[in-house]
Each structure stands twice: as C-alpha cells, then as structure tokens.
Amino acid sequence: MADPQPIRFQDGAAYEQTMGKWSHLVGGRFLDWVAPPAGLAWVDVGCGNGAFTELLIERCAPSSVDGIDPSEGQLAFARTRAGAAGALFQAGDATALPYADDRFDAAVMALVIFFVPDPVKGIAEMRRVVKPGGLVAAYAWDITRRGAPFEPIWDEMRRLGVEPAQPPSKDVSRMEVLAGLWRDAGLRDVETMEIVVERSFASFEHFWTVTTAHNVNAAIEAMTGEQQAQLKARVRARMPTNAAGRVAFTSKANAVKGRVE
Numbered sequence: 001m002a003d004p005q006p007i008r009f010q011d012g013a014a015y016e017q018t019m020g021k022w023s024h025l026v027g028g029r030f031l032d033w034v035a036p037p038a039g040l041a042w043v044d045v046g047c048g049n050g051a052f053t054e055l056l057i058e059r060c061a062p063s064s065v066d067g068i069d070p071s072e073g074q075l076a077f078a079r080t081r082a083g084a085a086g087a088l089f090q091a092g093d094a095t096a097l098p099y100a101d102d103r104f105d106a107a108v109m110a111l112v113i114f115f116v117p118d119p120v121k122g123i124a125e126m127r128r129v130v131k132p133g134g135l136v137a138a139y140a141w142d143i144t145r146r147g148a149p150f151e152p153i154w155d156e157m158r159r160l161g162v163e164p165a166q167p168p169s170k171d172v173s174r175m176e177v178l179a180g181l182w183r184d185a186g187l188r189d190v191e192t193m194e195i196v197v198e199r200s201f202a203s204f205e206h207f208w209t210v211t212t213a214h215n216v217n218a219a220i221e222a223m224t225g226e227q228q229a230q231l232k233a234r235v236r237a238r239m240p241t242n243a244a245g246r247v248a249f250t251s252k253a254n255a256v257k258g259r260v261e
Contacts, residue, residue, distance in 0.1 A: 002157055003078065008158075015048060015049050015051075015074065015077075016049055016051065016077065017210060018159070018210060018211065018213045019051070019149070020051050020075040021054070021091060021199060022050075022149050022197070022199060023051035023052055023110070023111065024051065024055060025198075025199060026111070026139065026197050026251070026253050027051070027052045027055045027056075028055065028059070028140075029195045029197060030061060030110070030137075030139045030195060030253075031055065031056070031059050031063045031257060032137050033040070033193050033195075033255060034135070034137055034257055035224075035236050036106060036135065037146070038060060038061035038062070038087065038134075039061065039062070039063045039065070040060070040062050040104075040105035040106050041062065041063050041064045041065075041103070041104045041105045041106070042060075042062045042064070042065045042066070042071055042104060042106045042107070042108065043065075043066045043067075043068065043095060043097070043099065043103070043104045043106075043107045043108070043126075043129060043130075044058060044065060044066070044067040044068070044087075044107055044110065045068055045094050045097070045107060045108065045109045045112065045122070045125075045126060045189050046068070046069055046094055046110070046111075046112030046113075046115065046116070047067030047068060047069045047074075047075075047078060047087075047089065047134075048069055048071070048074045048111075049073075049074045049075075049077040049081075049109075050067060050074075050075075050078025050079075050081045050087065050089065050113075051110075052075065052086045052108070052110035052111075052115070052158075053065055053067045053078060053084045053089075053148055054081045054083040054084040056108075057083060057084055057086060057087065062153055062187045063082075063246050064086075064088070065084075065086065065087040065088070066087070066088050066089075066090070066099070066104070067084075067087050067088070067089040067090075068089075068090055068091070068092040068094070068098070069089070069091065069249070070090070070091060070092070070093060070094075071089065071091075073230060074088070075091060076088045082244070083228075088207075090183065091093050092141055094112070094116050094122040094125065095116065095117070095118050095121040095122050095125060096125065097125045099129045100129070101128055101129065102130070102131045102132070103128070103129045103130075103131075104129055104130050104131065104134065104205075105131060105134045105135070106130065106134055106135040106136075106137070106198075107127075107134075107136050107137075107139075107142075108127035108135075108136075108137050108138060109122070109126070109136070109138040109139075110139060110148050111139065111140060111141060111151055111177075112138070112140070112255070113138045113140050113169070113172055113173075114140050114143065114167035114168070114169045114170050114171075114172050114173050115167050115168065115169070116154070116169060117168055119169050119172045119181060120181065120184070120185070123136070123182065123185045124185060125179055127185050127186065127187060127260055129130065130147040130260045131164075131260065131261060132260050132261060133259060134259065134260050135257060135259060135260075136182070136185075136187055136257070136260060137255070137256065137257035138178070138255070138256055138260055139167075139195060139253045139254065139255035139256070140172065140173040140178070140222045140253060140254060141251065142173055142174070142175075142176055142194075142252045142254050143166065143167065143170045143173045144170060144171060144173060144254060145174070145252070147173075147252030147253065147254075148181050148201070148249055148251060149211065149249065150164070150211060151210065151251075152235050152238060152249065153211060153220075153231070153238060153260055156231055156234040156235050156238070157219065157220075157223075157231060158236045159234070160217060160223070160225050160227055160230060160231060162222075162223055162227065164219050165218065165219055165221075175194065175234070175254040175256075176252070177190060178255075179192050179256055181256075182256050182258045183258075185258075186261060187258030187259060187260065188258060188259050188261055189258055189259045189261075190256065190257070190258040191256070191258070192254065192255060192257075193254075193255045194249060194252060194253070194254055194255075195252065195254070196251075197250070197251055197253075198248055198249065198250045198251075199247055199248070199249055199251070200247070200248045201246060201247040201248070201249070202246060203241075203245050203246065203247065204217060204239055204245075204247050204255055206243060206247070207239060207247045207249070208232060208235070208236075212218050214218050
C-alpha cells in the first residue's frame with residue numbers, strides 16, 4: 001500500500017461542508033447525555049471551526065466559552081459564526097493549555113482526542129484547568145471499529161491498495177481505551193456511551209461531494225485517474241439508495257465523561 005496522506009485541518013469552510021452536519025448530529029446527542037447545567041465556564045479543546053462551540057452555546061447557556069485550536073484557518077472560520085459570537089477563540093496546543101489551574105467548570109474534546117499526539121498529556125491538561133468537581137469529557141468516531149463517516153470510502157481505498165489518512169492516535173477512539181485513560185488520569189465517576197447517528201444525503205453525488213470535500217480528497221487526488229474512477233464506482237455500488245434516490249449512512253462515536261477530584 002502507498003503511504004497514507006497526512007490529515008490537515010486548515011480550511012474551516014471545507015471542514016464545515018464535510019463534517020459540520022455530522023458534528024451537529026453527534027454533538028447534540030453528546031450534550032443530551034452529559035446534560036450540563038447552565039452557567040458553566042467551558043473550554044472547547046481542539047475547537048476547530050467552532051461547530052461544537054456554537055452548539056454548546058446554543059444548547060447549554062454557558063457563562064463563558066474558550067475555544068483553542070492549532071489551526072489559524074479553522075479559528076478564522078470559527079470567529080465568523082454568529083452563534084459563537086460570545087466565545088473567545090485562540091491558537092494553542094491541547095497538551096499545553098494556556099490557562100491557569102482550576103480555570104473552568106468543564107473541558108471537552110469534540111472529535112479531537114485521536115488527533116492529539118499525546119492523549120495522556122491532553123487529558124491531564126484538561127483535568128488541570130478544570131475545578132474540583134468539574135466535568136472532563138470527550139467523544140470520538142469509533143475508527144477502529146469502522147464507525148467514522150468516511151468509512152465506506154476508506155474501506156474501498158484500502159481494497160485498491162491506497163491507505164487513507166488516519167488520526168495519529170486512532171486507538172484511543174475505542175470505548176475501553178477512553179474509559180481507561182479517564183480513570184488513569186484520576187477522574188472519578190467515569191461513564192461511557194456509544195452514540196449512533198444517521199445522516200441522509202439527497203443523492204449519491206451529494207454524499208460523494210460532501211464526504212470527499214476535505215482531508216479524504218487529498219488522498220484521492222494522489223490516486224491515478226483509473227483508481228479514482230474505480231473508487232467512486234465501488235463506493236456507489238455499496239451505498240444503498242431509497243426510491244427517491246437518497247442515501248443514508250450511519251456512523252458511531254464513543255463518548256466518555258468524568259469528574260475532577
């Protein structure tokens with residue numbers, strides 16, 4: 001197999017097209033499960049283009065939200081979101097958060113933890129900046145068990161001998177690994193939940209355009225023209241359509257939460 005292309009999230013608008021709707025679907029289910037009270041001070045670690053930040057503000061009436069991400073391109077898009085106008089976005093590293101100890105009531109990583117090169121350090125940083133009794137939570141696509149929204153394309157790429165881009169810490173998306181990391185970090189009352197969400201697309205072409213709009217497309221562009229045509233045909237053949245031509249696809253994420261001692 002060819003070497004996988006690296007994942008780069010620099011374009012907030014492209015990320016919105018690919019992952020924005022998925023983020024809203026899974027993020028909403030996650031917040032229903034966490035059920036936080038209003039008036040908390042939150043930090044959204046790896047906030048990206050602000051998709052979850054906006055949802056958090058809409059659903060949870062926080063007293064404040066800080067969003068931090070390494071990509072200036074993503075942050076620039078986040079700052080344009082009308083629903084996230086009250087959030088403070090800044091560039092930074094999940095493993096070295098620029099905040100004082102006990103600064104927040106809650107810290108969250110939304111579809112991020114598998115991109116953190118050192119997840120243990122990232123969790124320790126979230127724990128450090130959250131007050132005693134506060135919430136530390138995360139959720140991630142269940143990549144190792146084929147739960148990601150890109151899986152139909154990834155699987156067919158592999159069958160054609162092309163290795164798709166994968167997060168550097170993808171094993172942390174496993175439920176048992178997440179729970180173990182939270183307990184090892186000294187967090188209490190650790191709970192987990194599987195989140196299953198379905199997204200409907202107007203047609204296969206809509207699914208293909210949306211799903212290949214961002215990092216997946218970099219790997220596809222590195223394929224030969226013949227491979228690209230084969231890939232699209234193979235994915236089309238495996239995606240069921242209803243009588244109206246719509247395509248529905250189900251993805252799965254694993255969520256974890258715990259409290260700071």
